[in-house]
Amino acid sequence: MKFALDKKYDAIAFLDADDYWDTNHLNVLISLFDKFPEAEVAGANYRLKRSRKTLRTKFSNFKDQSDQLLEHFFEHNYLNSVLNCSNVMIRISAIKNVGYFAEKITHYEDIDWFIRIGMNTSTAFSFTTTTTIDEAAGNRSDQIKMNDRELPDFTIYQAKTKNHKGLEKYLDLNRFSLAIAYRMDNNIKMASFYQQQINSKNLSITQQSLLKMSSLKLKSLKKTQEILGNLGLNFRTGN
Numbered sequence: 001m002k003f004a005l006d007k008k009y010d011a012i013a014f015l016d017a018d019d020y021w022d023t024n025h026l027n028v029l030i031s032l033f034d035k036f037p038e039a040e041v042a043g044a045n046y047r048l049k050r051s052r053k054t055l056r057t058k059f060s061n062f063k064d065q066s067d068q069l070l071e072h073f074f075e076h077n078y079l080n081s082v083l084n085c086s087n088v089m090i091r092i093s094a095i096k097n098v099g100y101f102a103e104k105i106t107h108y109e110d111i112d113w114f115i116r117i118g119m120n121t122s123t124a125f126s127f128t129t130t131t132t133i134d135e136a137a138g139n140r141s142d143q144i145k146m147n148d149r150e151l152p153d154f155t156i157y158q159a160k161t162k163n164h165k166g167l168e169k170y171l172d173l174n175r176f177s178l179a180i181a182y183r184m185d186n187n188i189k190m191a192s193f194y195q196q197q198i199n200s201k202n203l204s205i206t207q208q209s210l211l212k213m214s215s216l217k218l219k220s221l222k223k224t225q226e227i228l229g230n231l232g233l234n235f236r237t238g239n
Contacts, residue, residue: 018137025130039124040094046131073118074166
């Protein structure tokens with residue numbers, strides 16, 4: 001996805017059609033740029049709206065909840081992504097190094113873009129909650145079969161893992177997610193393709209066990225997870 005870059009403005013903010021900004025959202029992001037002039041990307045905390053509950057978002061490897069520059073961007077994304085397409089603002093000058101959304105990718109294109117953000121920019125983050133991500137809204141892209149999706153090629157980033165702390169685990173967690181999705185779709189060939197690329201030390205014991213489950217068991221477990229999630233109970237596979 002490309003977007004118009006107006007030289008009159010310093011930055012661009014994003015909002016998905018189903019999500020909501022609080023009235024202070026843009027001010028919080030702008031204040032991050034004021035507080036951290038070296039930051040090229042800013043993001044703020046968000047809440048997850050589900051059919052029965054609205055949940056607080058949990059992140060990994062934060063020592064405190066002060067406004068801060070993320071020294072090791074990828075280490076903070078193991079539980080939930082610190083950035084999404086409704087809470088992020090990026091300086092126009094940074095887009096040259098980050099690039100645009102890859103137009104050929106139909107799914108995980110945001111993950112691909114955030115990887116490039118983490119590798120090429122400095123990100124500031126605020127724990128002030130300013131956005132609602134509406135997970136209860138209908139998402140037609142989720143109805144597309146796995147075999148009909150165009151996904152990122154994570155292998156192109158593998159050579160960079162030594163230079164970016166936490167990147168290898170972040171890639172492996174996304175490979176894990178895809179492997180589970182293909183396994184649930186009974187596509188063992190593609191599930192194995194992603195599993196073989198994973199360094200097992202980057203997965204929890206529970207996650208490793210899930211990769212051995214049948215499609216039937218995974219679907220049953222996913223249903224349980226959805227029910228618990230709607231009740232406001234977090235059922236996580238690991239971190």
